[in-house]
Structure formats: structure tokens, C-alpha cells
Amino acid sequence: MITYENLLLNLENGILTITVNRADKLNALNSATISEIKQAIQQVYEDTAVKGVIITGAGPKAFVAGADISEIAELSEVNARSFSERGQEVFSMIERCNKPVIAAINGFALGGGCELAMACHMRVASDNARLGLPEVSLGVLPGYGGTQRLTQLVGKGKAMEMAMTGDMIPAEEAKALGLVNHVVPQEELMSKCLQIMEKIRTxxxxxxxxxxxxxxxxxxxxxxxxxxxxxxxxxxxxxxxxxxxxxxxxxxxxxxxxxx
Known part of the structure; x- marks a missing residue:
């Protein structure tokens, strides 16, 4: 049995909810959390009891508000490529999963959090959600597939604008751009995701x-x-x-x- 320190997993009626549980850090992704997400998704691949997945963040403020900046600050050219490729590998596992994966975006989805959401097959956002790729403000760019998936979802021009300005956009604008599928009040977020998942399960x-x-x-x-x-x-x-x-x-x- 795998023990997770940064994730909460709950399997109910065939739907596995994976919650990034670092609310005090606005659920920022550090290396340990990326490793745990990989383990959890591998479990999804292997466990026949799992029919679908919902990924969300703990607390009312953030889905995942980026990567752990203290880790990024220590990167050099020597290890930065492997850092990027490791995250890309994990997010590609989500994208290629043959079971539906929905991101329940319950607040800020920035940087690595936005990249995680975009790797999911669908995205449902609460009305307080904000999405963006602010990496240029740190002197870097999205490294977990964000430049590629954002362009696929919103088109070249808007992807260029978002990735070069680092601006956050509200949930309704994200929906208009095709970045999220639905926007609902925060208290209805999980029920909406479950509603979609139950329809797929039929x-x-x-x-x-x-x-x-x-x-x-x-x-x-x-x-x-x-x-x-x-x-x-x-x-x-x-x-x-x-x-x-x-x-x-x-x-x-x-x-x-x-x-x-």
C-alpha cells in the first residue's frame, strides 16, 4: 500500500479523487509531489476498480498555484532539462491515461498548476479560479508542457500573449477561450465534475x-x-x-x- 504525504486519495463508486494537499503552500508542486502524482497515476493505470479520476487542490484558494520556487531557484543548466522532462513525463501519463481525468480547478491554477490542469482531459473551474503561466516573471518559461498544451487549447496568438505577459485570466475568460469546459460556483464544483464523470461511465x-x-x-x-x-x-x-x-x-x- 502506497503512503502519500502530499496527496489525498479517495476512491468512491469507481471515481478516484486525487487532492494535492499542501494548502499552506497553495498546493505548490515540489519534486516530492510530482513523484507522488506519478505513483497515483500509475495506480490508476493498474487498478481496474478505478473508472475515472478527478484531480483538485486542498482548501478554497488554490488548485495548484505553481511550482515550488525554492526548488526552481536552485536549478542550473545542468539539471534543469531533467527537471523539465520529469514533469513532462508525469503530465503525459495523465494525458495518455485511457480513463477519463477531469481537473476540478478550485482556485489559482498558475504555472505548473495550469500545466497540470491542461494535461487532464477536461477542466471544470470554480467561478473564483484564475489561470495563467507567470514563469516569465521568474526569468524562465513553462517547463511541464505548458507552451505546447496552451497553444493546442487556445491557439497561437493567445498562447503567445499569456506566456509572454504572464497574466492571469479569470475563469469565465478561460471558458470563452476553450481553456476550461465549464465554470460553476465553487460549492458546485465537485458535483459538476461527478455529474460529467457519471455520464461518461454510462x-x-x-x-x-x-x-x-x-x-x-x-x-x-x-x-x-x-x-x-x-x-x-x-x-x-x-x-x-x-x-x-x-x-x-x-x-x-x-x-x-x-x-x-
């Missing part, structure tokens, strides 16, 4: 996982996304859930998907 799990693969393929320069889609479509047509889903539709009943 669908075929294998199909949901392959949707994630296909959408991610759009941004993989080494992959033909159309071929990935065709391969996934063919694979699903050989699944038990395909038979169940089509039969249920024709018989006018709810399907009972098993993930096979």
Missing part, C-alpha cells in the same frame, strides 16, 4: 479510452490520426461492448457495458 469504457487515444493523435506529429481512428473503430467493432451497445439500441433498452 458509455462503453473501451470506446471512451480509444476516444482519448484518437484525440491525442491529432497533436502527435509522428502519428496519422485518421489511421489511429480507423484502427480504433475496427478494434471496437470486434468488442463485446459493440455487440451489447448495438443490440441495446435496437431493442430499445439501456446497454450493460463491461469494458470487453
Amino acid at each position: 458509455k462503453a469504457p473501451l470506446a471512451v479510452g480509444l476516444v482519448i487515444d484518437c484525440v491525442n493523435a491529432v497533436f502527435n506529429k509522428d502519428e496519422n490520426g485518421y489511421q489511429t481512428e480507423a484502427n480504433a473503430f475496427a478494434r471496437l467493432c470486434a468488442s463485446e461492448d459493440f455487440v451489447e451497445g448495438t443490440n441495446a439500441f435496437l431493442e430499445k433498452r439501456k446497454p450493460n457495458f463491461t469494458g470487453n
Whole structure:
């Protein structure tokens, strides 16, 4: 059994909630927390009891308000690349996970926190949330994939503006830009995430996982996304859930998907 010092994990009805639990530091990501997130996501990959994930932050102020500046201040050119690549690896694990991952952004999502949220498949923000990549104020830039994912989500021009000015944007603007999917009052944040997750859980799990693969393929320069889609479509047509889903539709009943 893994013991976590910086995360709280709660599995209920197949939904694993991962809470970054450093409220006194506004849930800032240090190396230990990054390592724990990697362990937790590896657990998601391996545990068949986990059907979906919600990632959030402890307390009412912050999702994750950046990385631990005291650690960043100690970096040199010699170890900075490995520092960046390690975070990229962990966030790519989230992005590639074949189970849905939703970021419940309950406050500030800045720097590494914004990067963590963008690695999730969807983002739901409370109305007090603020998002941004302020790294240029420290003389660096986003190192956990932020320049890439922000551009994918909001487009080149706005990504350039946000990353070069370091400005924070409010939740409603983030929604208008496509950076977050929904904005709700803070007290409704987790219920909204659970509502979305429960809707996804009524669908075929294998199909949901392959949707994630296909959408991610759009941004993989080494992959033909159309071929990935065709391969996934063919694979699903050989699944038990395909038979169940089509039969249920024709018989006018709810399907009972098993993930096979």
C-alpha cells in the first residue's frame, strides 16, 4: 500500500479523487509531489476498480498555484532539462491515461498548476479560479508542457500573449477561450465534475479510452490520426461492448457495458 504525504486519495463508486494537499503552500508542486502524482497515476493505470479520476487542490484558494520556487531557484543548466522532462513525463501519463481525468480547478491554477490542469482531459473551474503561466516573471518559461498544451487549447496568438505577459485570466475568460469546459460556483464544483464523470461511465469504457487515444493523435506529429481512428473503430467493432451497445439500441433498452 502506497503512503502519500502530499496527496489525498479517495476512491468512491469507481471515481478516484486525487487532492494535492499542501494548502499552506497553495498546493505548490515540489519534486516530492510530482513523484507522488506519478505513483497515483500509475495506480490508476493498474487498478481496474478505478473508472475515472478527478484531480483538485486542498482548501478554497488554490488548485495548484505553481511550482515550488525554492526548488526552481536552485536549478542550473545542468539539471534543469531533467527537471523539465520529469514533469513532462508525469503530465503525459495523465494525458495518455485511457480513463477519463477531469481537473476540478478550485482556485489559482498558475504555472505548473495550469500545466497540470491542461494535461487532464477536461477542466471544470470554480467561478473564483484564475489561470495563467507567470514563469516569465521568474526569468524562465513553462517547463511541464505548458507552451505546447496552451497553444493546442487556445491557439497561437493567445498562447503567445499569456506566456509572454504572464497574466492571469479569470475563469469565465478561460471558458470563452476553450481553456476550461465549464465554470460553476465553487460549492458546485465537485458535483459538476461527478455529474460529467457519471455520464461518461454510462458509455462503453473501451470506446471512451480509444476516444482519448484518437484525440491525442491529432497533436502527435509522428502519428496519422485518421489511421489511429480507423484502427480504433475496427478494434471496437470486434468488442463485446459493440455487440451489447448495438443490440441495446435496437431493442430499445439501456446497454450493460463491461469494458470487453
